[in-house]
Amino acid sequence: RILILDFGSQYSQLIARRVREAGVYCELHAHDLAPETIRGFAPRGVILSGSHRSVSEEDAPMVDPEVFSLGVPVLGLCYGMQVMAAQLGGQVSAADHKEYGYAQVRARGHSRLLRDIEDHASPEGYGLLDVWMSHGDCVTDLPTGFQVIGETDNAPYAGIADEARGLYGLQFHPEVTHTRQGQRILDRFVHEICGCGRAWTPGNIIAERLEQVRQSVGAEQVLLGLSGGVDSAVVAALLHKAIGAQLVCVFVDNGLLRLDEADQVMRTFARHMGVRVIRVDAERRFLERLHGVEDPEQKRKVIGNTFIDIFDDEASKLEGVKWLAQGTIYPDVIESAGARTGKARVIKSHHNVAGLPEQMNLKLLEPLRDLFKDEVRQIGIELGLPSEMVYRHPFPGPGLGVRILGEVTKAAADTLRQADQIFIEELRRADLYDQVSQAFAVYLPVRSVGVVGDNRQYEPVIALRAVETIDFMTARWAHLPYDFLDLVCRRIVNEVKGISRVVYDITGKPPGTIEWE
Numbered sequence: 001r002i003l004i005l006d007f008g009s010q011y012s013q014l015i016a017r018r019v020r021e022a023g024v025y026c027e028l029h030a031h032d033l034a035p036e037t038i039r040g041f042a043p044r045g046v047i048l049s050g051s052h053r054s055v056s057e058e059d060a061p062m063v064d065p066e067v068f069s070l071g072v073p074v075l076g077l078c079y080g081m082q083v084m085a086a087q088l089g090g091q092v093s094a095a096d097h098k099e100y101g102y103a104q105v106r107a108r109g110h111s112r113l114l115r116d117i118e119d120h121a122s123p124e125g126y127g128l129l130d131v132w133m134s135h136g137d138c139v140t141d142l143p144t145g146f147q148v149i150g151e152t153d154n155a156p157y158a159g160i161a162d163e164a165r166g167l168y169g170l171q172f173h174p175e176v177t178h179t180r181q182g183q184r185i186l187d188r189f190v191h192e193i194c195g196c197g198r199a200w201t202p203g204n205i206i207a208e209r210l211e212q213v214r215q216s217v218g219a220e221q222v223l224l225g226l227s228g229g230v231d232s233a234v235v236a237a238l239l240h241k242a243i244g245a246q247l248v249c250v251f252v253d254n255g256l257l258r259l260d261e262a263d264q265v266m267r268t269f270a271r272h273m274g275v276r277v278i279r280v281d282a283e284r285r286f287l288e289r290l291h292g293v294e295d296p297e298q299k300r301k302v303i304g305n306t307f308i309d310i311f312d313d314e315a316s317k318l319e320g321v322k323w324l325a326q327g328t329i330y331p332d333v334i335e336s337a338g339a340r341t342g343k344a345r346v347i348k349s350h351h352n353v354a355g356l357p358e359q360m361n362l363k364l365l366e367p368l369r370d371l372f373k374d375e376v377r378q379i380g381i382e383l384g385l386p387s388e389m390v391y392r393h394p395f396p397g398p399g400l401g402v403r404i405l406g407e408v409t410k411a412a413a414d415t416l417r418q419a420d421q422i423f424i425e426e427l428r429r430a431d432l433y434d435q436v437s438q439a440f441a442v443y444l445p446v447r448s449v450g451v452v453g454d455n456r457q458y459e460p461v462i463a464l465r466a467v468e469t470i471d472f473m474t475a476r477w478a479h480l481p482y483d484f485l486d487l488v489c490r491r492i493v494n495e496v497k498g499i500s501r502v503v504y505d506i507t508g509k510p511p512g513t514i515e516w517e
């Protein structure tokens with residue numbers, strides 16, 4: 001396994017995902033991890049991430065020097081390379097030319113890390129690599145024992161190595177896809193240099209999890225809240241396979257789900273897979289509590305609290321349940337760990353668990369806790385979940401509650417469901433669904449005038465939103481074809497009663513958020 005020490009770069013999680021894609025287990029931890037913890041982790045290799053900080057700052061983040069004498073290979077990326085150079089006696093200075101974006105690296109042929117990896121061959125016998133750079137500082141003096149393994153016009157030390165000690169540094173980011181040979185470089189590091197095998201595969205992960213779950217749970221019963229989202233769906237499939245009828249799921253239909261969603265969840269789990277699912281139809285209860293509530297945060301609170309109340313009611317009717325299962329995944333863990341140390345950028349609140357009553361005394365079961373979303377999806381497919389469910393766009397916990405601006409009513413929810421369904425159906429038909437990261441319709445209660453047939457109408461507006469993003473922290477609006485938008489608009493105006501105007505949202509994030517509330 002590989003240890004990644006995080007200096008807070010926006011790409012740190014990406015490094016971990018790439019290492020996992022190479023079939024190697026890794027964990028991401030804060031850069032100041034204590035040496036005894038590092039030794040306990042027993043990594044086969046260490047990767048130091050990038051950072052928005054500068055090594056020349058007074059309190060620049062460092063790693064414990066023991067990292068370099070563990071006897072395992074270390075790869076520093078960007079800031080990680082600079083900090084390695086600085087900590088081992090080299091020099092780092094502000095670069096004359098900051099480099100952001102595309103650059104071409106001339107790779108020297110002899111290094112173990114970059115040998116035979118190239119995008120183009122150069123007449124001078126170098127391998128040329130197209131890479132993604134993002135740095136303001138540069139290594140200007142190498143520590144003893146290091147050699148140059150790559151350079152650019154602006155960075156004489158774009159790659160460095162002390163082959164004898166297994167220490168490597170790259171000024172560019174192999175973890176981003178703009179660095180075309182990035183995955184090969186990381187593969188080379190983890191497999192050939194660190195000697196890790198390719199044991200981290202969906203099949204192995206499932207086999208290991210099944211065993212762990214059976215071991216910890218024994219003959220006891222497990223409760224799981226199904227949301228319709230990917231994570232809880234995969235937990236359900238996994239636990240069902242591990243412990244069969246010892247799993248009880250509760251699924252709350254809050255009336256704020258997408259068209260047919262509740263029935264689909266019941267079909268997949270209860271009917272096809274034979275999972276025990278208790279369905280609670282709570283539309284009225286949610287809508288009653290939401291009556292007159294207009295403030296977005298207040299709506300989120302009401303929906304979260306109502307959910308907890310209902311879940312509690314159902315849970316307390318069940319006897320002998322000892323475990324509560326949750327679809328926590330690795331980014332949630334990383335983000336909440338970051339939140340404690342003040343490093344997180346975004347914190348998602350997991351309203352569906354936070355408030356469970358203490359006296360339930362349930363033990364927590366989180367079988368996906370160390371997996372990334374793409375790994376969770378692969379496992380879902382391997383466990384036989386339908387791919388429309390596994391590759392569905394994310395859907396917020398408060399559901400349509402935050403897509404109906406202002407007060408939530410049943411009429412608005414029904415209208416929005418229809419419009420949303422048309423948009424999604426057409427995206428699928430045009431093969432655009434998988435090309436956007438998230439797409440949905442929003443119900444705007446402002447009224448606008450329209451003419452349908454010979455009749456003047458004065459009705460609410462539907463906004464369409466579609467974005468492309470990797471991490472949902474920043475996003476660009478999807479440049480959907482005009483003809484496609486035209487088709488969707490016509491269908492909505494013709495088929496959804498009470499809508500005579502459709503608009504398309506062209507706001508990026510930032511400054512907009514993805515959701516409208």
Ligand code: XMP
Pocket residue numbers: 300394395396397398438472509512513514515516
């Ligand atoms: P924003 O709107 O903050 O959304 O740009 C980023 C991602 O998070 C989802 N989202 C939520 N998910 N509860 C959730 O479980 C929420 O309250 C919530 N608000 C936003 C949103 O759909 C997008 O994928």
